[in-house]
Amino acid sequence: MTNENRIACNVDFNDDPRLTAFALDAHGALSEADRAEMSALVERDPAARRFVDETRAAARALEAGFAALPAERMSDAQRAAVAAAAAARAPHSAPSAARGQ
Numbered sequence: 001m002t003n004e005n006r007i008a009c010n011v012d013f014n015d016d017p018r019l020t021a022f023a024l025d026a027h028g029a030l031s032e033a034d035r036a037e038m039s040a041l042v043e044r045d046p047a048a049r050r051f052v053d054e055t056r057a058a059a060r061a062l063e064a065g066f067a068a069l070p071a072e073r074m075s076d077a078q079r080a081a082v083a084a085a086a087a088a089r090a091p092h093s094a095p096s097a098a099r100g101q
Contacts, residue, residue, distance in 0.1 A: 020050060023055035 021029035021037035030038065039052070041048045 013083060019051060023052040024059055 018030060018038055019033050019041070022035060022042070042052050043049075
């Protein structure tokens with residue numbers, strides 16, 4: 001680990017998921033206090049800024065790559081098989097006579 005990957009309190013931000021959540025703008029993943037802390041870190045630390053920029057670039061590349069793929073859809077047979085498997089695993093309710101009704 002290099003010194004450029006440490007924030008002022010000596011936390012390695014490569015191991016801090018808050019900076020990744022900040023970079024990906026993961027809604028609800030950070031408290032307002034954490035969001036403010038990560039924003040301030042990125043403003044003052046060039047290595048943190050580089051990490052955020054690289055993380056955002058990787059996310060954009062992944063989004064573009066997946067967007068270029070054809071949409072995969074289940075066939076009617078696959079949907080029926082999933083529905084049958086789910087029904088087989090669903091808890092069965094007792095008949096109303098067995099419940100004393």
